[in-house]
Amino acid sequence: MILAGDIGGTKTNLALYDWPTERVEPVRLETFLSADYKSLEEILEEFLTPPTPPMLLDEIDAAASSEGESNEAPAPPEPVTLTAACFGIAGPVIENRSKTTNLPWVVDGAAIAKRFDIPRVQLLNDLEATAYGILLLRPDELEVLNPGSPPPQRQALALIAAGTGLGEAILFWDGKSYRPMPSEGGHADFAPNNDYEIELLRYLRSQFLHVSYERILSGPGLNAIYEYVRDTKKNEPTWLAEKIKAGDPAAEIAEAGLKGQADIAKQSLDLFASIYGAEAGNLALKALSLDGVYVAGGMAPKLIKKLQDGTFMKAFVNKGRYKRLLTNVPVKVVMNQKTALLGAASVAAALSHAPAL
Template structure:
């Protein structure tokens, strides 16, 4: 049995798999709110408690007067023996150790192995884990924005994922298989492309000393774009301001924009999709990832209707003399929210093999 996890700033997925060589469905899968726990160890302590077996219905319906035999105590199932574990972590991983970026956690593979009696525990950057996962996806778990014309000889692939933060990764072809490499490219400097984006940069710089792409391409980033438009265009409807104040701000902005309920929300999505496409194109050019770009993370599937309207692809291909090259690159949206978990499971399965 192997243990896999996808540790995000908002949610953490943990699962057990009986996985040897081929992709399998998890035998157990649970999702946790990351901020509810002080550490991964605390979360694992809860997850690894074996579930109690169900009580037979005839026993549950039987009254105490119908039997002279006292009810037997229901015991927990036997603890699971874990052969290997792998966790995708939202933060840089150095020497199997990570300080998570959007959580106050320290995650250490060696300490986890000792604590939970697992021979091998490997940590991956969350986008490295997602990169492993996209190699395992089925065609129906992707939506193609641009079919492109990939070369016959395999070249690099790029992955960018906006969610609680912004992650990036590159998969290079070693002649036999794709090898994902970790990256913290989401923390590179935000580079405006037009006057509106220059004003956006100035607005965000009033709050942060360093403005990375993550500050504008993430859930909080969408909110930051909205606040910039609110403060400069003064066109925020009162009803939307109240919903944002009372609920999940990025979700409320996205819903209002996708439904065309508020012009300011539509403008925020336009700006978000354009910046997303531009940075995705930057990543592809840096890696010469002409075999394809994958959009992972939690935001892309939720904004699929916006990504399909051409705003993203226009910015993606807007690279001057390289527009024709960019137009030939396949672009896919990852629809499976457990892709990073699959990548961690596949890595753990390799570690568990003799």
């Protein structure tokens, strides 16, 4: 049995797999709210030692009758024997150790291996894990924004994902297979493309010492865009202000924008999608990812209608002399929300089948 995890700033997904050689469904999958725990080890402790299920009254009576009125408690479940584990972490991984970006955690692969008696534990950047996952996706788990026209010979792929933060990764072709390479490109400087975006940068600089793409292309970033539009256009309806205050700001803004319920929300989504497309195009140029760009993360499936209306792709190809080149780059949206978990599982499976050290 192998263990896979996708460790995000908002939630942590853990799953057990009996993975032979090809993709399989998890034997068990659970989701935890990351902020409710002090460490990944605390979540693993809960996940790997599930409580003994309570017995129903008729089961207790039957057991008592067959065992001479015995009052012994049912035996606890057998502990899971793990051969390998892999975790995608939202943060840089250095020497199999990571200080998470949006959580006050330090995750150490060696410490986890020792505590839970797992022979091999590998940590990956979360986008690196997602990159492994996209190589296993089925066509029905993708939405095509641009079919493109990739060259006959294999080239690089790129991956960008907005969620709690913004992640980026590159997959290079080594002659036999794609090799994911992690990146922290989401923390690079935001580069505005027009006067309206320049004013957005000025607005955010009044709040942050460093304005990265993640400050804009994320759940909190959509809320920051909304506040910028609100404070410049003064067009916030009272009902929406109350919903945002009471609920999840990004979710409320997205819902109102997608349903066309408020101009301020539609304008915020327009700006978000345009900047998202521009940065995806930047990544495509930097990686020369002629085989395609994948748009993943928690926000893309929820905003798929907005990503499909042309705003994203218009900004993606708007690179002057390189417009023709980027028009030929396939762009696909990852609809499977467990892609990072799938990628981590594939790495754990490879570790479990590798020769002993």
